[in-house]
Amino acid sequence: MRIPVQINESSAEPLYHQIETQLRSLIVTGQVAEGTLLPSIREFAADLKCSVITIRRVYQDLENEGLLRTRQGTGTFVTRVDTDDREEYKKQIVLEAVRSLLDAARSVGYSPEELKALVDETLRKEERK
Amino acid sequence: MRIPVQINESSAEPLYHQIETQLRSLIVTGQVAEGTLLPSIREFAADLKCSVITIRRVYQDLENEGLLRTRQGTGTFVTRVDTDDREEYKKQIVLEAVRSLLDAARSVGYSPEELKALVDETLRKEERK
Amino acid sequence: MRIPVQINESSAEPLYHQIETQLRSLIVTGQVAEGTLLPSIREFAADLKCSVITIRRVYQDLENEGLLRTRQGTGTFVTRVDTDDREEYKKQIVLEAVRSLLDAARSVGYSPEELKALVDETLRKEERK
Amino acid sequence: MRIPVQINESSAEPLYHQIETQLRSLIVTGQVAEGTLLPSIREFAADLKCSVITIRRVYQDLENEGLLRTRQGTGTFVTRVDTDDREEYKKQIVLEAVRSLLDAARSVGYSPEELKALVDETLRKEERK
DNA sequence: GTGGTCTAGACCACC
DNA sequence: GTGGTCTAGACCACG
Numbered sequence: 001m002r003i004p005v006q007i008n009e010s011s012a013e014p015l016y017h018q019i020e021t022q023l024r025s026l027i028v029t030g031q032v033a034e035g036t037l038l039p040s041i042r043e044f045a046a047d048l049k050c051s052v053i054t055i056r057r058v059y060q061d062l063e064n065e066g067l068l069r070t071r072q073g074t075g076t077f078v079t080r081v082d083t084d085d086r087e088e089y090k091k092q093i094v095l096e097a098v099r100s101l102l103d104a105a106r107s108v109g110y111s112p113e114e115l116k117a118l119v120d121e122t123l124r125k126e127e128r129k
Numbered sequence: 130m131r132i133p134v135q136i137n138e139s140s141a142e143p144l145y146h147q148i149e150t151q152l153r154s155l156i157v158t159g160q161v162a163e164g165t166l167l168p169s170i171r172e173f174a175a176d177l178k179c180s181v182i183t184i185r186r187v188y189q190d191l192e193n194e195g196l197l198r199t200r201q202g203t204g205t206f207v208t209r210v211d212t213d214d215r216e217e218y219k220k221q222i223v224l225e226a227v228r229s230l231l232d233a234a235r236s237v238g239y240s241p242e243e244l245k246a247l248v249d250e251t252l253r254k255e256e257r258k
Numbered sequence: 259m260r261i262p263v264q265i266n267e268s269s270a271e272p273l274y275h276q277i278e279t280q281l282r283s284l285i286v287t288g289q290v291a292e293g294t295l296l297p298s299i300r301e302f303a304a305d306l307k308c309s310v311i312t313i314r315r316v317y318q319d320l321e322n323e324g325l326l327r328t329r330q331g332t333g334t335f336v337t338r339v340d341t342d343d344r345e346e347y348k349k350q351i352v353l354e355a356v357r358s359l360l361d362a363a364r365s366v367g368y369s370p371e372e373l374k375a376l377v378d379e380t381l382r383k384e385e386r387k
Numbered sequence: 388m389r390i391p392v393q394i395n396e397s398s399a400e401p402l403y404h405q406i407e408t409q410l411r412s413l414i415v416t417g418q419v420a421e422g423t424l425l426p427s428i429r430e431f432a433a434d435l436k437c438s439v440i441t442i443r444r445v446y447q448d449l450e451n452e453g454l455l456r457t458r459q460g461t462g463t464f465v466t467r468v469d470t471d472d473r474e475e476y477k478k479q480i481v482l483e484a485v486r487s488l489l490d491a492a493r494s495v496g497y498s499p500e501e502l503k504a505l506v507d508e509t510l511r512k513e514e515r516k
Numbered sequence: 517g518t519g520g521t522c523t524a525g526a527c528c529a530c531c
Numbered sequence: 532g533t534g535g536t537c538t539a540g541a542c543c544a545c546g
Contacts, residue, residue: 028237353509356488
């Protein structure tokens, strides 16, 4: 199975982190179903033109998070997680970003109203794209 | 003058970045007035118990952004900026956080409605504190 | 004959090792009698839904230990061992676990008394189950 | 500071795991005090004649466990943990070994009495060494 | 075939 | 100086 991950060469974000973020979101949104056998580290590395070590790190980190399960000699699978856990997982990811937004807003003295207006404005602009 | 900057040792955020963010917000919100002579690099470093190299970098970065101005033999001052520029500056800081929030929301498949609900919920929780 | 072996998918322990340990203990406790003809490699593999290579390795390892004996064209049998040898065998298995427990205890600085207390406590908890 | 870690070249146990186990026990027993600045990964690697990557992995794993704290550009420190947490930590390490001992004993049909006798016997032998 | 460990060596970010 | 990321390539263990 081909996993749709895009690498941004020019970004300062570490490779492994870009891949992790995208793979994580593919999993929690169900675009890569539970039980799926992921490509082998060698295959995926060749596909993304990066080192096997980088992919190994991605798989290992996501395994530590409980999203993947690896068995030597067999391969790496997407873990089965119940739906509530998955929703909770998604919420945590967004909540972290919300909190850091509120921090930023507070640091420059934005009121909740100004903040909401700015969020709405940005959302409208995104829609038109 | 004592600059109220708090360092969070246990954060993964680099030291120089923590200090920059806080000093920047003190300046654009006017809590540190334009024209203010900031502490010397050594003094500030001693105050925050960090390396002079770190403070040097902070001053340099903010000077590159146009918020500070260093005069040989005199010290580092807060630049005069007109009010519109300052407002624009504040907006940019928040906008960046908004964008990264939208990225996070998109990556887990949150709709704009779900996202706004989560922001509102978090704002209400913050108010009650 | 059906050999009662349970595979734990979620364990980090290699498949072949899980099977070996269980089969070994079935033999030394006499639950699988001496002289018994074990299932063929293919049959056992199908039964456990694992690879024939894995079962091959299990039979080979236990044959090297002297517990099994393979005859070309006939199959794999449980070897006859005299009672003393069997008792010695069981003791060795437990002794190995005892030693690794003592290693663990020593590594964190547990005294023999603390260790025995912890063993007793765990045994009592097990009994109540 | 010189950290007393012994590597067993001929063991099948992975290098990184040997080092981890020993460093962990040095920390939880207080032989390496909290707050200690550990050797840099390069220094430690040279000392143990292994790759910096191996040491990096050790430090990272123990950081994930919460025993170490790493700051880029500064070094790696032993985290401050309260005494109760540390005792709990030690207990968990030993408990795991106790459980695997009980598993082994049960698998060969040892009674609790036989097991305790064997543990006592082994402890006495160890003492005489 | 798969993943797991380890190497030597490079370049970058941080203090 | 420190740690953080990434590379290419090797060898071993598992299925």
